[in-house]
Amino acid sequence: MESQVAPMDSGAGEEGVALAISPLGPGEKFHLFVSYSSVDATWTHGLIGRLEADLAGLRICLHERDFTPGRNVLENMAECIQQSQKVLLVLSQDFVQSRWCLLEADLSLFGSCLERKPVIPVLLRPCQVPLHLSHLTYLEAADSRFYCKLMQLLLMPNHRLERSLPAWRPASSLYSGKSLLTLNCVNRDSLPSWKVGTFSTLGLPDPLKGVLEDPEVYKQAVGILNGVRSPRSCLRYLGCRVTLAIFLFLVGLALLAMPLILGFLGNSPAQRFFFISATIFFCPLFFIMGVNSLCWFRRFSKKKMRELVLRVGEANLLLAPHSLLMGCESMNKLHFVYVLLGDCRRVFLEAAGSEAEAEALFREALLQFSCGYACCVAHAYFPACEEVHGAHGHLELGLCFCQFVALQLKARQGCRVSAV
Structure with a gap:
């Protein structure tokens, strides 16, 4: 049995329950x-x-x-x-x-x-x-x-068993901060590490039907993400990156050894200066290019994730009026959460001078921070929650959206100050 599951209790009759099952009724097997x-x-x-x-x-x-x-x-x-x-x-x-x-x-x-x-x-x-x-x-x-x-x-006989009898496809209770769905891309099993996943837009997933009445909103939002293209460079293949890196390293070593191979004897001072200058400039350059070739995938992944985060922000501009936000933390998985944003929107209105300015600030906040916030809600984990302990928010458990945005802006300002 699974190691993480505690051992089952031994006696079922410790509270006086007779070990007798109900007889099968008509039509029951x-x-x-x-x-x-x-x-x-x-x-x-x-x-x-x-x-x-x-x-x-x-x-x-x-x-x-x-x-x-x-x-x-x-x-x-x-x-x-x-x-x-x-x-x-x-x-x-x-x-x-x-x-x-x-x-x-x-x-x-x-x-x-x-x-x-x-x-x-x-x-x-x-x-x-x-x-x-x-x-x-x-x-x-x-x-x-x-x-x-x-x-x-x-x-216990069925007629005595206490239970709530749900209706078909019951409308489960929705509360702000509820995780609704984790959606994997359709080609996840065969997806190479360098390729961006494709998400299905054929139909609205069942867990979202209680929130989104118009399936076209979902299709448009997911369609924005499907617009992110995978690279066509040959460096997407590990073999090509390794081969190019080895070639560049060998060229760098050859340049490093060139003064010794050609020798300085019989060469004019101008030729010696040329060899030394070429070695100092080109040798580190080829070594750096080789390292960059090996690290291409990491740099590409970071670049694509930044692009996906911005695309998710654009999609959330469509989903936010329906109290729904989308988040992604990888190139092949999406999280959908139910979040009420009305109170947070009013905070932006109070902070801005006019309604138009407040709306612009709120849209910019959705573009920049809604993806990360949705992931935090999906995992019920807010890393910076201690910094606002005791502060009033609009979410019972965890940070509301306006609190999350304020912390992210504070963190960015701190990074800029430390960099200066």
């Missing part, structure tokens, strides 16, 4: 349908084996053993969920990123609406829970009493 990622198969199979050993007669549906061979996967999932009393979701980042697992989660919610079946999410490892699952209360696998709590839920 399983007591529990389990949905999990293949990465978490070892932990899940260990849990299922223990449940089946402790609860005689417990029938658990697993896709690898209970799906009908040769049948459509979607039909298998839908039928097995309908034939199960309860649904168990093993949540992890691998589960969240798996389209099949997300589809099973959607079907399980659909089944819970039709048949009044409870959904039991188990948080195996910390992850960004999908928006349409965030309203459910989950069990933590790291809890020392996790196994006992799970047994209690499994043994």
Whole structure:
């Protein structure tokens, strides 16, 4: 089992719960349908084996053993969920990123609406829970009493199990500072290290549908990022960079040894001066060019990231009126966060002399700082948060946008002063 998960509690009956499962009703074949990622198969199979050993007669549906061979996967999932009393979701980042697992989660919610079946999410490892699952209360696998709590839920009849019954595609509660989606580029698996990722604009992702009513806004925003071009230089290939660097180093060494090879004997003072001057000038030049060839990728990455940050700022000018911001910290991944910016906008209005000037300042702040701020919100980590401890902000947890901008401007001014 996973090393980071605490050992399961041994006794399920320590609080007087009788080890008796509810009988299967008409049309039911399983007591529990389990949905999990293949990465978490070892932990899940260990849990299922223990449940089946402790609860005689417990029938658990697993896709690898209970799906009908040769049948459509979607039909298998839908039928097995309908034939199960309860649904168990093993949540992890691998589960969240798996389209099949997300589809099973959607079907399980659909089944819970039709048949009044409870959904039991188990948080195996910390992850960004999908928006349409965030309203459910989950069990933590790291809890020392996790196994006992799970047994209690499994043994409790459905009509007695306390739960909230969500509507299909429930509108989960939105709060300022909420992370909605991490979006990977479509060619991530085959993406070379020097190439900028391409993000899909075919449709609006489900977690953003509760925020953006117009899909065209999303397509335009992502289209701005897709306009960033990858380089066409041969230096994008490591072999070319290494070959060029070796050649330049050899030329530099040849120049360094040229006075010794040709010798100073019999040469006029003018020729000696020429050799020495050429060595002093060209030899370091070729060495520097060789080092730059090897470091081309790092310089290119920094340049492209600066360009992407500015493009994300342009995209956020379209998304900000919808309380949505986008951030990127690499060339193949985007973060979308829900942030209310009305109060922060008013701070800019108070600081400026006129409404037009305030709007211009706010737009410039979005262009320059919205990308970094969205990444901080997505990770729930604000490195400079200690500097404004106790200051009034517009975000309950962490820094609001106007505070973040003020700290960034203060940091830039400090760098300029130190440079002077």
